[in-house]
Amino acid sequence: MKTNVLFLGMALACAGMTAACDPVIQSGLPDPKLSERDKQMMALAEPDEWRIPTSRNIVAYHSREKPGTIIVDTGPKSLYYVLPNNQAIQYRIATGVEAYAWTGRARVGAMKEWPTWMPTASIMERWPEFKAYIAHGPLEGRWDNPLGARALYLFQGDRDTLYRIHGTNEPSEIGQAVSSGCIRMRDMDVIDLYSRVHIDTPVVVQ
Numbered sequence: 001m002k003t004n005v006l007f008l009g010m011a012l013a014c015a016g017m018t019a020a021c022d023p024v025i026q027s028g029l030p031d032p033k034l035s036e037r038d039k040q041m042m043a044l045a046e047p048d049e050w051r052i053p054t055s056r057n058i059v060a061y062h063s064r065e066k067p068g069t070i071i072v073d074t075g076p077k078s079l080y081y082v083l084p085n086n087q088a089i090q091y092r093i094a095t096g097v098e099a100y101a102w103t104g105r106a107r108v109g110a111m112k113e114w115p116t117w118m119p120t121a122s123i124m125e126r127w128p129e130f131k132a133y134i135a136h137g138p139l140e141g142r143w144d145n146p147l148g149a150r151a152l153y154l155f156q157g158d159r160d161t162l163y164r165i166h167g168t169n170e171p172s173e174i175g176q177a178v179s180s181g182c183i184r185m186r187d188m189d190v191i192d193l194y195s196r197v198h199i200d201t202p203v204v205v206q
Contacts, residue, residue: 022059022078022090029056029089032192041114041143042187048171054092054186061088065204070108070152070165070197072183072205074101077175079165079185081196089196091189094173096181102163108201109155111194114141120162123180144169149187150194154203165203166190 034042042049063082065071071080071088074095080088095101116138119130139145148167153160167187168174174186183205185193 022061022088024057024059025087026058029058029192031188032195034191035113037114038149038191041149044143045187046169046171049187052171052174054188055090056189056192057090058083058087059090060086061090062086063088065202068197068201070193070201070203072165072203074103074177074205077177079183079193081193089193091185091193092174094168094176094178094184096179096183097177101177102161102181103205104156106154106156106161106163106203106205108152108197108199108203109158109160110153111197111199112141112151112153113194114145114149115147115151115166116141117145117147122162126180148184148190150190152190152194152197152201152203163205165193 061080061082063069063071063080065082067082067084069082071082072093072095073080077093077095079091079093081091082088118138119133124130124133133139141147146169147164148169151164151166154163154165155161163182165183165185167190168184171186174184
């Protein structure tokens with residue numbers, strides 16, 4: 001995996017600009033507790049996973065949403081987990097490119113650790129090479145799976161929107177609009193978020 005050093009510098013600068021808009025109350029939150037499987041999988045991750053610094057902070061954040069809500073702000077590529085007292089945990093993310101981006105209200109309808117991945121029909125239509133998965137089935141959950149360490153499946157009522165908040169095997173792309181609509185996080189960040197949410201956690205994508 002190649003890391004674009006120039007982009008990394010720009011991404012970090014952008015993160016600093018975002019932090020300036022959302023005053024940091026506590027920076028550098030500790031990494032979440034890992035299971036034995038997490039440790040085994042993360043030990044196999046690409047060097048970028050450890051070389052590129054994470055940015056997980058508690059920031060001042062004013063919102064009408066109640067504590068415990070996930071807010072995805074696709075403009076500055078940030079995800080907020082709303083806390084009491086006008087605060088939130090801020091995570092850096094990658095979002096869908098404009099043509100495939102989705103916005104709206106949803107809820108966490110399912111949660112999976114090291115999920116399997118099967119390309120959707122729309123992905124296979126846009127990229128026919130993924131039709132190979134029809135024959136051999138889903139990709140097992142592991143460090144090089146596109147969904148990463150955790151996945152939150154977004155539902156509207158009982159209908160699966162087919163959009164996810166999930167980890168990534170390409171940490172250098174955080175801060176960009178690169179995926180086919182889903183919301184990518186660093187694996188350590190999505191493990192942290194996963195530990196804080198539950199089924200029916202409200203999600204706002206804006």
